Amino acid sequence: MRRLNHPNLDEVTLVKALSALGDPIRLEIVRKLSDGQEHQGSELDVKVAQSTLSHHFTTLRNAGVVFIRPEGTRCWHSLRPEFDQRFPGLLTKVLELL
Amino acid sequence: MRRLNHPNLDEVTLVKALSALGDPIRLEIVRKLSDGQEHQGSELDVKVAQSTLSHHFTTLRNAGVVFIRPEGTRCWHSLRPEFDQRFPGLLTKVLELL
Numbered sequence: 327m328r329r330l331n332h333p334n335l336d337e338v339t340l341v342k343a344l345s346a347l348g349d350p351i352r353l354e355i356v357r358k359l360s361d362g363q364e365h366q367g368s369e370l371d372v373k374v375a376q377s378t379l380s381h382h383f384t385t386l387r388n389a390g391v392v393f394i395r396p397e398g399t400r401c402w403h404s405l406r407p408e409f410d411q412r413f414p415g416l417l418t419k420v421l422e423l424l
Numbered sequence: 425m426r427r428l429n430h431p432n433l434d435e436v437t438l439v440k441a442l443s444a445l446g447d448p449i450r451l452e453i454v455r456k457l458s459d460g461q462e463h464q465g466s467e468l469d470v471k472v473a474q475s476t477l478s479h480h481f482t483t484l485r486n487a488g489v490v491f492i493r494p495e496g497t498r499c500w501h502s503l504r505p506e507f508d509q510r511f512p513g514l515l516t517k518v519l520e521l522l
Contacts, residue, residue: 340521345446350439419517423438 328396330387335412338390343413346389347420352382356391356405360421364395364402391417426494428485433510436488441511444487445518450480454489454503458519462493462500489515 346352351374358370367379374382383403386392390409395402410417444450449472456468465477472480481501484490488507493500508515 339448340518341446341448341451343446344442344451344518348439348441348443348446350437353439353442413521415517416521419513420438420442423511423514 330394330396332387332393332406333390335390335406335408338409338412340413342389343391343409343416346385346391349382349385351378352386353420353424355379355382355386355403356417357421357424359392359403359405360417362405364404366400366402370403428492428494430485430491430504431488433488433504433506436510438511440487441489441507441514444483444489447480447483449476450484451518451522453477453480453484453501454515455519455522457490457501457503458515460503462502464498464500468501 347356351372354372355370358372359365367376367383370379372379383392383394383401387394390406390412393404393406395404405417445454449470452470453468456470457463465474465481468477470477481490481492481499485492488504488510491502491504493502503515
């Protein structure tokens with residue numbers, strides 16, 4: 327089965343994390359994934375083209391925020407629990423301020 | 425006396441704040457200003473050209489993070505206390521994770 331590359335959280339810097347979160351589309355994605363469930367991109371109802379959405383997911387994946395699980399021709403997205411271990415409370419604080 | 429434009433914090437979005445913080449130089453500036461004092465740019469010992477530093481200060485000013493007080497030919501920089509009222513705990517969290 328195809329598997330996407332996900333960074334070791336130790337290699338993700340705070341700058342990279344903040345930069346990934348500092349975008350309106352990516353923040354909307356994170357908010358929608360904060361229900362703790364896996365979602366397909368199309369379910370999230372983000373008003374951008376599929377290619378743009380895919381680009382934002384890649385940025386979030388590279389920053390350790392999002393896990394992407396391919397299944398056949400679909401991709402399931404969820405927040406990585408390890409992100410909160412790497413940056414305790416950051417995502418909670420950001421979501422609280424949204 | 426010359427006075428620079430500083431945004432009303434109500435107009436600063438979380439995205440803009442996170443985006444301003446998501447840069448290594450700007451995060452270094454914020455860390456150095458977190459002593460609560462006013463500093464001239466040159467005091468901060470950030471290893472970039474003066475023009476680059478000035479650009480980063482402008483980004484931080486536009487995001488409501490930094491107050492810049494011109495005095496003659498010098499500029500004094502400090503963190504804006506209102507930022508923490510707008511985004512309670514965000515800067516504290518970011519500084520804690522640095």
